[in-house]
Amino acid sequence: MTVTHLRETEGAVLELREVSRVHGQGEAQVHALRSVDLTVRPGEFVAVMGPSGSGKSTLLTLAGGLDSASSGEVLIEGKGLGGLSRAALAAVRRRAIGYVFQDFNLIPALTAAENVALPRELDRVSSRQARAEALTALDEIGIADLADRFPDEMSGGQQQRVAIARALIGDRRLVLADEPTGALDSTTGEAVLAVLRGRCDAGAAAVMVTHDPRHAQWADRVVHLSDGLVVEERAGQGASGLTGMTPAGTTGPRG
Numbered sequence: 001m002t003v004t005h006l007r008e009t010e011g012a013v014l015e016l017r018e019v020s021r022v023h024g025q026g027e028a029q030v031h032a033l034r035s036v037d038l039t040v041r042p043g044e045f046v047a048v049m050g051p052s053g054s055g056k057s058t059l060l061t062l063a064g065g066l067d068s069a070s071s072g073e074v075l076i077e078g079k080g081l082g083g084l085s086r087a088a089l090a091a092v093r094r095r096a097i098g099y100v101f102q103d104f105n106l107i108p109a110l111t112a113a114e115n116v117a118l119p120r121e122l123d124r125v126s127s128r129q130a131r132a133e134a135l136t137a138l139d140e141i142g143i144a145d146l147a148d149r150f151p152d153e154m155s156g157g158q159q160q161r162v163a164i165a166r167a168l169i170g171d172r173r174l175v176l177a178d179e180p181t182g183a184l185d186s187t188t189g190e191a192v193l194a195v196l197r198g199r200c201d202a203g204a205a206a207v208m209v210t211h212d213p214r215h216a217q218w219a220d221r222v223v224h225l226s227d228g229l230v231v232e233e234r235a236g237q238g239a240s241g242l243t244g245m246t247p248a249g250t251t252g253p254r255g
């Protein structure tokens with residue numbers, strides 16, 4: 001590694017260095033990701049776009065330590081995930097990374113507030129404190145009134161918002177979101193994006209997979225994938241395109 005490379009990536013929240021992921025063997029081999037480099041710094045909101053099967057979800061699962069690279073390295077706050085024990089990796093995932101799954105992954109037997117509080121309880125925060133933080137996160141995402149509902153008592157959009165609140169609790173430095181607005185109407189979707197934008201403006205970093213170019217406008221940078229390769233990176237409108245945003249009164253990025 002060159003000294004220049006060290007300087008360029010210093011302080012990064014997330015770094016992918018020549019990361020490849022191959023599924024299957026022989027004739028059935030699929031190169032889901034091919035030698036991808038990506039650096040995301042504090043304050044940055046990055047959107048990942050590309051056709052179906054281009055590797056977007058694979059990139060996100062590798063960044064979140066949910067899957068391992070076939071080659072290359074994934075670093076969170078400068079620490080390579082490859083060499084970590086299972087327990088150490090679980091701790092990084094819990095404390096540093098908030099992950100919004102495409103299919104929400106809520107625990108059916110827990111209420112909305114309990115689902116959101118879970119990562120904090122696993123971190124041995126008191127139940128009282130964890131519930132208070134969960135209520136704040138639910139409120140931030142506009143669904144404090146659903147705190148005591150179970151997942152099967154909520155619509156898909158409401159469940160998606162619970163999943164987002166769970167990713168935001170505990171001041172995670174990195175939020176990874178796979179189509180976080182897929183189940184939401186456009187107004188609620190924009191409000192959720194404003195919350196993610198606000199988190200980044202406050203110093204977190206976020207990577208969001210999206211099919212919607214309007215949603216990508218909230219990002220500082222848009223990374224386009226095709227067949228597992230980064231084919232284009234361009235600036236989004238990001239923070240510079242937004243003024244006076246509040247989650248409740250958002251009007252979207254200026255176009």
Ligand SMILES: Nc1ncnc2c1ncn2[C@@H]1O[C@H](COP(=O)(O)OP(=O)(O)OP(=O)(O)O)[C@@H](O)[C@H]1O
Pocket residue numbers: 023024030031032050051052053054055056057058059
């Ligand atoms: N566990 C797996 N086993 C085999 N192939 C896989 C596996 N996971 C992903 N793939 C393949 O890797 C490629 C990239 O998949 P990925 O889900 O990352 O794409 P994507 O861009 O997120 O697609 P979509 O927009 O449809 O969600 C696809 O060809 C997919 O079929």
